[in-house]
Amino acid sequence: MSAPTTAQWLRTAVDRVAVGSTRLAADRGGRLIRGTHSRYTKVRAWVGESRGFDKWLRVALLVGAALIARAVGVALARWAYDRIQSGAWWHLLVAAALAWTSAAYRAGRADWQPTPDPAPADAAPDGDEEADAAEEQPEPTEQAPAGPPPVSPVALIAAVRDIGTPHAQLRPLAEHLGTTTEVVRTVAAGMGWPVKDVRMKGRSSAAGLRGDEIPSPPSAGPSPGVVGAGQPADDNDDDTSGEGPGEGVRVVRTDGGLIVYDLADTHRRRGTVRA
Structure with missing residues (x-):
């Protein structure tokens, strides 16, 4: 050109x-x-x-x-x-x-x-208008925390019993609970449930939880009228705070069963309950 x-x-x-x-x-x-x-x-x-x-x-x-x-x-x-x-x-x-x-x-x-016209000075919002605009803005809604949902120990035990044959691998457990294998592994570690190589029906060996090593789920606390082993308990039905120091019983677990001691007389026991 x-x-x-x-x-x-x-x-x-x-x-x-x-x-x-x-x-x-x-x-x-x-x-x-x-x-x-x-x-x-x-x-x-x-x-x-x-x-x-x-x-x-x-x-x-x-x-x-x-x-x-x-x-x-x-x-x-x-x-x-x-x-x-x-x-x-x-x-x-x-x-x-x-x-x-x-x-x-x-x-x-x-x-x-x-060139665009400059914005007039009186068009800028003053303090009251800014405050009103801030009040009119909707408050942000609380969002659910990102990440997989939490899993309780009871739910993990129930899942192992539901899909275990009798053992359950981590991946099927995570799919059954709608979470990840890391969450399942963390919950199991908190329960003292070791992760081992296990077999499931129709699957090869992989990391999972053994069905015969299910630990006891944590209790929400003793219910009224239930006494743990080695703990004192009242032997009547009143729950007043004015009971004497010798009122109650103590339960001791032995190989032969449970021994119930009368706290009023530490040398006398009420009876033995076979396990």
């Missing part, structure tokens, strides 16, 4: 300046209209918030300011026209023409976008 000639480059530059001039004129005109409307809205609100004499006083101040601004503007316009007509400001006109041409040339490119 050959390089453009000087005439072609000048024609392209002139077209680009023409397009950019149109864009700049529309952009500056729009800014002027929006600025005028914004000032008019503020002045109207300033007058509207007053009543009676105060309102008429503000109207009079505005009329006086408008008359003064008109007189000053006319005087400045006549003085500038005289300076331009006399040729005293030729260098200022040349500088303005060059600045406009440069800006129009930049605005004539295909990807040009007008």
Whole structure:
């Protein structure tokens, strides 16, 4: 592809300046209209918030300011026209023409976008509005913790009994409980249930839990009327705190069964219960 000639480059530059001039004129005109409307809205609100004499006083101040601004503007316009007509400001006109041409040339490119208007200062929310917005925002809902669901020791024992043949491997246990093998391994370790290589029906040997080594599940605490081995217990049905120090029994587990001692007489036992 050959390089453009000087005439072609000048024609392209002139077209680009023409397009950019149109864009700049529309952009500056729009800014002027929006600025005028914004000032008019503020002045109207300033007058509207007053009543009676105060309102008429503000109207009079505005009329006086408008008359003064008109007189000053006319005087400045006549003085500038005289300076331009006399040729005293030729260098200022040349500088303005060059600045406009440069800006129009930049605005004539295909990807040009007008500069957005700055946000007005009074549009920023104050402290009360920010607080109201914070109150209107819905509170975040509590989310369930990520990760597999917990498994209780009782549920693990029940799962081994349900799917064990009689032993149960970790992977089938995890699928049955809807969790992971690491959770199953952790719960078993907390119960003192060793993980060993076991076999299940239709599966090869893998890590799992033996059905004949099921530990006793942790109890929620002794129920009323139940006495653990080696623990004292009352021998009556009243639960008052005024019982004497010798009231109650003590149960001791032996190889032959359970021996019940009367605490009122440590040398006498009530009987032996065979296991």
